[in-house]
Amino acid sequence: MTAPISLKGSPLHPRAAIDTRASLLLQDPRTKARNATEKRFRAYGLSAIVVALLALVWLLVSIFGNGLPAFRQTFMTIPVTLDAALLDKGGKRDPADLSKATTVAYGKLLAASLGAEITAKGIDLGGMDAKALAKMISEESPATLRNRVLADPSLIGTTINFTLLASGRIDGYYKGRVSMESAALDKNTSPEQLAMADKLKAAGVLSTSFNTGFMTMPDASDKRPEAAGLGVAIVGSLYMMFVVLALALPIGVATSVYLEEFAPKNNFTDLIEVNIANLAAVPSIVYGILGLSIFINFAGLPQSAPIVGGLVLTLMTLPRIIIPTRAALKAVPPSIRDAALGIGASRLQTITHHVLPLAMPGILTGTIIGLAQALGETAPLLLIGMVAFVRDFPGAPPEGLFDPASALPVQIYNWTQRGDPGFVERASGAIIVLLVFLIAMNAVAIYFRRKFERRW
C-alpha cells in the first residue's frame, strides 16, 4: 500500500478550496497569487516590447546624434590675389606651365592670404607663423583652388573671394569634438589656432553653413575628413540599383509567372522552388564569394565596378522579389483567369492583360522592398573590391557601369576603418543619407500598397 499523498498546505488540498474568508469581494490567497502571476506575465510582455522599441530609439538617436553635424561644415571666405609671378612663371598662361605650380605653392598662397586677411580685420596674429596658419586650412583647399585656376587661367592676376574649407580640427571644435584641452595634446592643431578661429568667427570670416559638398564631393584621403563626400558612392549605388532593377524585376516576374501559372507539377518545378526558398536564406557574404569567383575571376569583369555589384545584388534580390510576386499572383482570384480564358484569350494574354495588372501593386511593393534591402547590403560588395579608394566619378552608363565606383554602405564601412575621428561623424552622416533613401523607398512601397490594395 502506498502512502497517501499529502495535500496539506497546497492549494489542491480539498479543504483549501473552502476558505471561509473568500467571497466575490475578497480573493482567497490562491486566486490572489494566480492573478499576481497573470499581472506579472503581462508586465513581462509589455516590458519586452518596451525594450525592443527602446533599442530602436537608442539606435536611431545614437546615429542621428553622431551624424547630423556632418551636414554642417566650417568655411572661411577670404580674398585671394592670384599672383601671376607665383602661379605662372612663364607668363604665357600655357596650361603646361600652369600645372607646374603645385598644390604646395597654392597652399602657401592661401596661408599668406589668410594672414593678410587677419591683419586687415585688425586681429593680432599673436605670433602665428605661416605654417600654423596653413594648418587652419584644409589640405584639400589648395587643390580646389588649383583646379579652379587650371580650368580658368584668366583668373590669374585677379583677386577672388575664395571660400575654403577650414581644417578638420577647427570644424571639430565647432561641433564639440575638439576642445582646448585636447588641442593642446594634438600635433595637428593648437589652442592658439582655435582661439584665432573664434576671433575670425567674430569678424565674420569664418562661418558654419550647410554642407552641400557632403553629397556631391568624392571621397578624400585619410587626413582630410572635412573634404570627404558621398558623391561617388551615391552615383555607384544608383548605378547598382539601376542594374538590379533592370535585371531582377523582369527575371523575377518571369520566374514567378512561370512557376505560378505555367509550370507543370513535376520534380523539375519542385527543384526550382526548393532552390528559391534556399537562396533567400543564404548568407549575403556567400553571394560575395560567388561574385568574386564567377564574375571577377572566371568572367574577368573589372573589380569594384557597379556592374559586378549590380549582378551580385541581382542574384541576391531575386528570391526576395519572387516570393512576394508569387504571393501577389496567387491573390488574384481564379475567376478572373477563367473569365479571360472563357472569352477566348490565350493563357499568355490572360496573364499579361489581366493577372499581371491586377497583381502589379503587390509586385511593385515587393520589388521596392527588395531594392531597399539591396541598397543597404554591404558584405558581398566588400569581397568584389568596392572598398577601393575611388575619387573619380564613373562615366555615363552603360560604359560607366564598368568604371570603378564606391557604394553608400561600403563607403560608410570604409570611413569607420580610418583613424581620424572626423570620419566617424561622416560615416554616421552617410548612414542618415542611406536611411533617408530607405525610408523614401519604403514610403513609396507603403503608398502603393495602401492605394492599390484590393480585397477580393
Added chain:
Amino acid sequence: MSLGLLLLVLLALAVAGYVIGRRKAVAQVEGDIRKLHSLPPFYGRITALLTAVPAFFLIAAWLLAQPLFLETKALNLINPAELPAGKSAELVMADVRRVAAGLDMLAARGQDVTPLLASPTALKAALNTAGVVLETEPTPSTLAATAALRSSGDTSRLAMTIAALVLALAGLAFGLSRIKPEYRARNATEQFAMWLLMASSLIAVLTTVGIVASLLFESIHFFRLYPASEFFFSTVWKPQFGGGSQLGILPLLWGTLYVSVIALVVAVPIGLMSAIYLAEYASRSTRAWVKPAIEILAGIPTIVYGLFALVTVGPLLRDYFASPLGLGNSSSSVMTAGLVMGIMVIPFVSSLSDDIINAVPQSLRDGSLGLGATPSETIKQVVIPAALPGIVGAVLLAASRAIGETMIVVMGAGAAAQLSMNPFEAMTTVTVKIVSQLTGDTEFASPETLVAFALGLTLFCLTLALNIVALVIVRKYREQYE
C-alpha cells in the same frame, strides 16, 4: 561602336522589325485582316523578338566569355623563363591587365601609346604619371602579352558588334520570311515567350549551382594545399602570408557560436514575449503600430548596426562593465557584437512567433479559459506547447541569420582568433575571416586566400542545415492545424 550605341541600334532594329512585320502581314491580305491567322501586332512582335533576343543573348555571352578567352591567349605569350622568382604566371597576368588598363587610360587622354610599348622604361614612367604604379619594369614577353591583350580586345569588340548585328539582321530576315496569312504568329510569339519565362526561372537553379560549384571547386583546391584534418580540428588560426600558416577553423567557429548564442539569449526572450503580448493581450490599435515599429529593426541595414556597435555599444560596455570588472579593455568584444546582433534578430523571432501563435486555433484557448485558467496559464500551458515546434523553427531561422551575419561582427567583434570564455574579449568569426582573407589584392593560389572558400563552404552548409531543419519543423507544424 560603344556598347550603349550597339544596344540602341539593336533596339531600333527590333522596332523596325515590329513595324515591317506588321505591315507585311497586313499587306499580304490587302488590308483585310480577317484573313490573317493572328491579329497584326503578333506578326510584328514575333519579328521583333527574333531580331533582338538572340542578339542580346549573344552580347551577354560574349561579354562574359571574352576576357577568359583573351587572357588564355595572352597567358600563352608569357615566357615562363622570364618569370621572376616566386611569381606565378597568373600574377604576371595581373600586371599585364594593369598595364593594359593604364595604356587605355593614357590613350583616352589623347596620348600616343605605340612608342611606349617599345621601351619598358618609358612605359613604366608614363604609367607612373597616370597613377598605375608598377613594381618592376615589364619584361618583353609581358609587353607582348599586353599588346596582344589590347589589340585582340579591340578586335574582339569589333567582332562582337559585327556578330550581334549580323545575328539581328538574320533574325529579322528569318522572321519576315515566315510571315504569311496562315502563319500562326500568336502561337509562335507565345511559344517564344514561354521559353523566355522558363529560361529566367532557371537562373535560380544556376545561382545555386554557381554558389556550390565556386565554393566546392576552390575548397578542393584549398584542401590539396592544406590538410583537411588540420583545418577542421586545429585550434590555432594564424595565417602568415609568407607560408607556414596554421588555419584551424575551431577558434572561428567558437567565436561564431559564442556571438550567436549571446544574440539569441538577447533576442529570444524579448522577441517571444513581445510576440505573446502582441498576439494575446495587445489591442488592435496597439498592435497596428507596435508590430511595424519592431519590424523596422529588420529593415535597417546591418552596416548601421555595425556602426552602432563600433561607436556606441562597444565603448559603453568597455567603460561601464568590462573595465570596472577587470574583464578586459577592448571595445570590440563578443558581448558587443552579440548584444547588437540580438537587437537585430528580435523581429525575426517576434514576427514569425507572432504568426505561429496566431495560427493556434481559438478553440484551444476557449477550452482552457472555460476551465477557469487565467490567460497567462492558458498561454503557458496550452498555446505555447501547441506553438512550440513553430517557435523552435523561428529561433533556428534567427540562429542561421546570426551565424551568417557579417557587418556587425566585422565592426563589433574584433579580429583576434582565440578560444576564450570571457565575453568581453575580442574574438572573431567565420564571416569576419572570409572578409579579411578575400579583401585587398590577393593571390588566388595561396592557401591563405583559398581558405576563405573552405570557410564559406562551412558557413553555407551550416546555415543551409539550420534552414532546412527549421523549414521542416515549421511545415510539419502547419499541417497539423490545417
